[in-house]
Amino acid sequence: xxxxxxxxxxxxxxxxxxxxxxxxxxxxxxxxxxxxxxxxxxxxxxxxxxxxxxxxxxxxxxxxxxxxxxxxxxxxxxxxxxxxxxxxxxxxxxxxxxxxxxxxxxxxxxxxxxxxxxxxxxxxxxxxxxxxxxxxxxxxxxxxxxxxxxxxxxxxxxxxxxxxxxxxxxxxxxxxxxxxxxxxxxxxxxxxxxxxxxxxxxxxxxxxxxxxxxxxxxxxxxxxxxxxxxxxxxxxxxxxxxxxxxxxxxxxxxxxxxxxxxxxxxxxxxxxxxxxxxxxxxxxxxxxxxxxxxxxxxx
Numbered sequence: 001x002x003x004x005x006x007x008x009x010x011x012x013x014x015x016x017x018x019x020x021x022x023x024x025x026x027x028x029x030x031x032x033x034x035x036x037x038x039x040x041x042x043x044x045x046x047x048x049x050x051x052x053x054x055x056x057x058x059x060x061x062x063x064x065x066x067x068x069x070x071x072x073x074x075x076x077x078x079x080x081x082x083x084x085x086x087x088x089x090x091x092x093x094x095x096x097x098x099x100x101x102x103x104x105x106x107x108x109x110x111x112x113x114x115x116x117x118x119x120x121x122x123x124x125x126x127x128x129x130x131x132x133x134x135x136x137x138x139x140x141x142x143x144x145x146x147x148x149x150x151x152x153x154x155x156x157x158x159x160x161x162x163x164x165x166x167x168x169x170x171x172x173x174x175x176x177x178x179x180x181x182x183x184x185x186x187x188x189x190x191x192x193x194x195x196x197x198x199x200x201x202x203x204x205x206x207x208x209x210x211x212x213x214x215x216x217x218x219x220x221x222x223x224x225x226x227x228x229x230x231x232x233x234x235x236x237x238x239x240x241x242x243x244x245x246x247x248x249x250x251x252x253x254x255x256x257x258x259x260x261x262x263x264x265x266x267x268x269x270x271x272x273x274x275x276x277x278x279x280x281x282x283x284x285x286x287x288x289x290x291x292x293x294x295x296x297x298x299x
Contacts, residue, residue: 007275025223026258028167042221043127055188066133077149088153103188109176120168125156178260197241202291208238214250240287
């Protein structure tokens with residue numbers, strides 16, 4: 001990355017010229033003494049926005065994998081209950097999508113109050129399973145980490161904190177205005193949620209947030225509007241991992257969900273800012289060869 005994109009500071013500067021002030025961020029309001037579950041909140045809003053844009057009717061691959069991992073362990077009674085709760089969560093999601101059609105462009109991004117809350121609780125509960133996939137463990141303090149043989153999907157949904165529902169709802173309300181134009185010009189069938197790339201396995205697995213038409217979009221849920229070098233490298237990395245141009249990405253962007261701030265660049269604009277000396281196809285080949293060389297050395 002450093003060798004092929006010497007202008008990373010220029011890209012950061014171009015972003016800084018357009019970014020909002022940190023004071024504009026939406027912030028969760030948990031009860032006194034309770035620290036916000038930042039990671040779970042971030043994954044929850046990511047899932048919610050995917051259902052607003054794409055026509056998927058089930059959990060993401062990361063959530064599904066987490067469900068499988070969570071329902072594996074020595075205590076057969078507990079893992080049976082977790083597996084049953086996961087199945088119930090899948091069914092609740094499928095039923096809501098069938099009735100509410102959150103991706104339908106004939107209505108706004110935000111659903112009616114009761115349906116919106118139900119979907120937000122489902123998305124937050126799914127984030128618990130995604131955390132199992134990402135970390136390989138059941139986290140203490142979560143319903144999965146504290147599960148016994150009586151756990152149900154109803155218990156999972158009821159355990160979603162009230163402050164989390166309110167925080168996610170505020171982010172959805174903001175997105176309903178800020179992303180309305182982008183949503184209106186993209187049919188559900190033109191959206192890829194959680195895309196995996198040809199080169200994903202070469203880097204140990206990598207799935208992006210969403211591709212909308214030709215736009216690779218990453219959702220950032222921090223209360224800080226700063227995007228560090230690693231954040232830009234992540235976005236560029238996804239672009240490069242599409243070795244064979246399967247998704248035909250022509251734009252990249254970041255959506256800061258707590259600010260309602262969307263910033264995009266065309267791929268040519270991005271490469272100019274980065275000081276790239278090769279075109280996209282050449283850069284993908286260089287990247288693929290570099291990763292292959294690393295794997296060979298590790299073997």
